[in-house]
Amino acid sequence: MEKLYEKTVRKEKLFSGRIIDLYIEEVELPNGKTSRREVIKHPGAVAVLPLLPDGKIVLVRQYRKALERALVEIPAGKLEHGEEPLASAHRELEEETGYRAQSMRHLISFYTSPGFADELIHLYVAEGLEKAEDGAGLDEDEFVELLEVTLEEALEMLQQRDIYDAKTAYALQYLQLRRALGEQNAE
């Protein structure tokens, strides 16, 4: 591993935002040359694949300013300061969908863009869903549409690129794999 290491020679914080920070780092490469790395620091995030008793998936449509379009995704959100991923998964599911989950199982965690960012997403599978009777509210600045679809409908949305992001694509492929392995609930 040592022969791959990039030593930081100089590090400058160019921007400190509400969600991301930007650093420029001058690094010494293994061959002694120097190069520059552009690094985004992110607090990390959770995503939840919510499965209803009838096998349908709860999805949210929301506007993504970075893309200037709306996407359909599994519910997700960034970790609040000091928050445990599991608690965050329960919070985001309820805030975005109004559902509470009896079971919240960790599926996988992965970095989304290791080439320039340290965002780590923790993905959970939520089952035993019940509507929160006290009518959980959305975040003030969050505008989302709820969808409840079958796996086939979700795969069609992936084909049509209404679903178009890594975490949701991974989650749907997970359901396909689970079905192929025969471990899925009867439907």
Added chain:
Amino acid sequence: MEKLYEKTVRKEKLFSGRIIDLYIEEVELPNGKTSRREVIKHPGAVAVLPLLPDGKIVLVRQYRKALERALVEIPAGKLEHGEEPLASAHRELEEETGYRAQSMRHLISFYTSPGFADELIHLYVAEGLEKAEDGAGLDEDEFVELLEVTLEEALEMLQQRDIYDAKTAYALQYLQLRRALGEQNAE
């Protein structure tokens, strides 16, 4: 969709880098309030799942400055200016592994971090691999270690978090699904 739209009121470019640009956008929310969006612009990228005739997967270990650690990933790289994703996939495969592919099939494209970045990754499956006889060289600033592993070995690396990124996790799950569906080559 209209009711989700966020209108840009003001847009400022804070940083223009070698790989990413950073914008701050003041937006008008559907309820008339304003908010601020931090947006990273990225040229897009390709990733390649290279499969050897014996079913082994070609992976690369490289240092990721954003994470301050090395990761094992499928070969990937950003799109050069004006480059088609398919041409980029062939180029990156050869630059990072020294292999040329007779078959390069598009598997899926997805946004990696739609919450703050527009990076779109195009994922390909490369088969019919042959070592380039003229010994393709690495990029000057790229230091990578090559690995050739079975799917089981790769899944163990995922378990151990040597493999820890979305595109590689997706690619490995794709191979599991292909095997479960019985469409994989005999091995």
